Amino acid sequence: MTNKRFQILQLLGLLLLALLISFNTFAAANLPKHSPVPGGIAVIVLPSSTQPPTAFYRGNRVLVTGSQQTGWYAITGIALKATPGTHHIQLGDAQKIAFNVKPKTYKEQRITLTNKRQVNPAPMDLERIGREKKVMVAAFKHWNDQLTPSLTLLKPVQGPYSSPFGLKRFFNDQPRNPHSGLDIAAAEGSPIQAPAKAIVTATGDYFFNGKTILLDHGQGLISMYCHLSEINVAKGDIVNTKDIIGQVGKTGRVTGPHLHWSVSLNNARINPFLLMSDKPDILESSE
């Protein structure tokens, strides 16, 4: 082989390598950022196979994305109450894949409510709260193979982020569940758009969450919209990205009009910023 031919071959080889690297980067770019903390997402590489593997985490089926060429990834939601340390996802009956959940400290938020019944509900309210919780948990646990979930969500309403995800909350100085969603402040009546294609799985007027919509984006990716003034969809409707589903309001336990937006993977509420393309940096770090 002449020296020149060798050089050309070498150049072609380098070109091929560059192409392969950019292809892999492109494939990885469609995945959410690996953020293995309570309220975060663990992106776990699964063994290669022709069909997408079936994975479970803490009894809930996990969203799996990828292909035989790019490899399969389990997009695993980690609950806010998860204990840092070694966790596992289950593949089939015998195979387990370990991953490490790192600690994360969220800030505190203290809210004063004048409606004492919203802090310490009456016995008759507790029955209603229990009933409504069942509907919401069933929606969050729902598994639907019909839709291929989009791993990029649009901001559902225009307005400033008024309360970040994960805050440890105290209502009238009493500790309550952490903030399992993201609040966006907007005037009453502002339109709320679907952040991705989905099926409406539940709507209702709930004690704490007020007028609420639950959307199923497929494979356990669920989103919830609370405190609305108007609901423009009904259970069973299919909504496309940017369809108007309702309007911002101040129904339920609120101090003013805003949208409370929860995003859930495998029944774990996660930071919606992790799936948003236009997230701001300002509320990102709460460590």
Ligand SMILES: [Zn+2]
């Ligand atoms: Zn909220």
